[in-house]
Amino acid sequence: MFSDPVLTGLIVFSIITLYWSILGAYVLFKSGVISSKFAAILVAYSFLAWLTSRIMYMNFPEVPPHPILIISGLVESPISILTTVYIYYKTRIIRLKWIPYIALYSLFLVANRISLYLCRNLPVPEILLLPRVLSEWASLPAWFFIYVKSNRIFSIKQASIVICYQALVWFSLIFMLYYLALPYSQISALEVVMNYPITLLTLIFIDRYRLSRLEHASQ
Amino acid sequence: MYVEYEPLWTVGGMWLITFISMYWIWEDSQIHKKRAWPWVFILMLGDPFSTYVSNHYRYEYLPSKGIYPYLVPFFRYDTSHFLEPVWVLDTFFFWSVLFSLIDNTVAFFIIYWIYNDCKKSGGRATPWISISRFIQVMPFPINYFFPLSGYTGQIFILMGYILYKLGYLRWGRHGGR
Numbered sequence: 517m518f519s520d521p522v523l524t525g526l527i528v529f530s531i532i533t534l535y536w537s538i539l540g541a542y543v544l545f546k547s548g549v550i551s552s553k554f555a556a557i558l559v560a561y562s563f564l565a566w567l568t569s570r571i572m573y574m575n576f577p578e579v580p581p582h583p584i585l586i587i588s589g590l591v592e593s594p595i596s597i598l599t600t601v602y603i604y605y606k607t608r609i610i611r612l613k614w615i616p617y618i619a620l621y622s623l624f625l626v627a628n629r630i631s632l633y634l635c636r637n638l639p640v641p642e643i644l645l646l647p648r649v650l651s652e653w654a655s656l657p658a659w660f661f662i663y664v665k666s667n668r669i670f671s672i673k674q675a676s677i678v679i680c681y682q683a684l685v686w687f688s689l690i691f692m693l694y695y696l697a698l699p700y701s702q703i704s705a706l707e708v709v710m711n712y713p714i715t716l717l718t719l720i721f722i723d724r725y726r727l728s729r730l731e732h733a734s735q
Numbered sequence: 736m737y738v739e740y741e742p743l744w745t746v747g748g749m750w751l752i753t754f755i756s757m758y759w760i761w762e763d764s765q766i767h768k769k770r771a772w773p774w775v776f777i778l779m780l781g782d783p784f785s786t787y788v789s790n791h792y793r794y795e796y797l798p799s800k801g802i803y804p805y806l807v808p809f810f811r812y813d814t815s816h817f818l819e820p821v822w823v824l825d826t827f828f829f830w831s832v833l834f835s836l837i838d839n840t841v842a843f844f845i846i847y848w849i850y851n852d853c854k855k856s857g858g859r860a861t862p863w864i865s866i867s868r869f870i871q872v873m874p875f876p877i878n879y880f881f882p883l884s885g886y887t888g889q890i891f892i893l894m895g896y897i898l899y900k901l902g903y904l905r906w907g908r909h910g911g912r
């Protein structure tokens with residue numbers, strides 16, 4: 517077994533993945549966040565999410581990397597819901613109807629993955645821009661549904677400003693790539709910084725909404 | 736040629752640790768009716784410098800060496816070509832994997848203990864959880880000047896919390912209460 521370093525590495529990494537999954541799910545159960553049944557599902561899901569792309573890489577070497585990205589993106593998407601929207605819902609920060617939200621989110625996910633597939637033969641790094649932009653724009657209905665419609669975290673005017681800023685960020689990335697011909701490494705670093713205002717604004721508005729609701733409830 | 740293997744060498748399951756610490760921060764802030772955004776924001780900073788370095792390595796440096804990690808349509812994993820067991824064991828297993836396992840386990844249990852203790856005593860856990868997580872994911876150059884991302888940093892957090900609990904540390908006008 518140890519003569520094959522890749523297999524050895526994967527076995528060790530799978531054990532560690534299982535360790536983190538069991539530990540995380542156990543503590544979530546112990547602190548009353550999830551039930552025991554959901555903890556078991558979470559362990560299985562967490563392990564399978566990690567395993568899927570590894571199976572793809574190891575067993576289907578003739579498949580180009582993009583289908584691997586497409587499938588692993590689909591498998592890993594519940595993680596982004598659990599670590600954001602589910603937390604807000606469970607801690608009673610927001611109210612949410614799950615069926616319309618999941619429907620809108622699935623729409624965004626399908627748009628994201630189809631665009632990635634359609635652009636699979638584009639030269640890199642452009643491929644990293646277009647599908648991501650399409651997916652971000654497709655995610656706006658789900659974002660709007662949570663932050664504007666279901667919960668008045670942003671007014672229509674404020675939401676429009678946020679959306680315009682996101683569009684501006686995208687245009688500036690395209691401008692940097694095609695007109696300024698900056699290397700992708702510089703663009704990606706600048707993008708991290710350009711996303712700070714949106715993250716900050718969203719967190720401040722969620723906090724303001726949450727605290728106003730708590731004050732209202734205590735009166 | 737290690738690059739082709741790179742996507743394989745990541746550990747899964749760590750997202751549950753992010754999930755639980757974020758949950759505790761928001762839950763604690765709800766209970767105490769205090770602001771959460773500064774504590775959450777520092778965990779969402781990312782690392783512009785590391786992003787720059789990793790993408791420079793992938794998109795500018797590697798193609799000049801004849802390596803295109805993103806354009807390998809018919810790449811086949813023939814392990815006999817690239818990796819030697821000793822090299823893999825030395826680099827991944829002993830150092831990166833083992834230390835991250837120890838560091839993160841220590842950090843996780845310290846955070847869990849502080850969370851439980853605050854719940855019992857009615858204290859606020861958010862600053863402790865947030866700083867404990869932040870020192871694990873500090874962006875450059877903060878991590879350069881404060882190299883506390885390992886379990887040593889967590890021991891400082893634990894000592895700080897115990898000193899605070901015993902009344903030797905205070906912050907704010909009213910001692911943070």
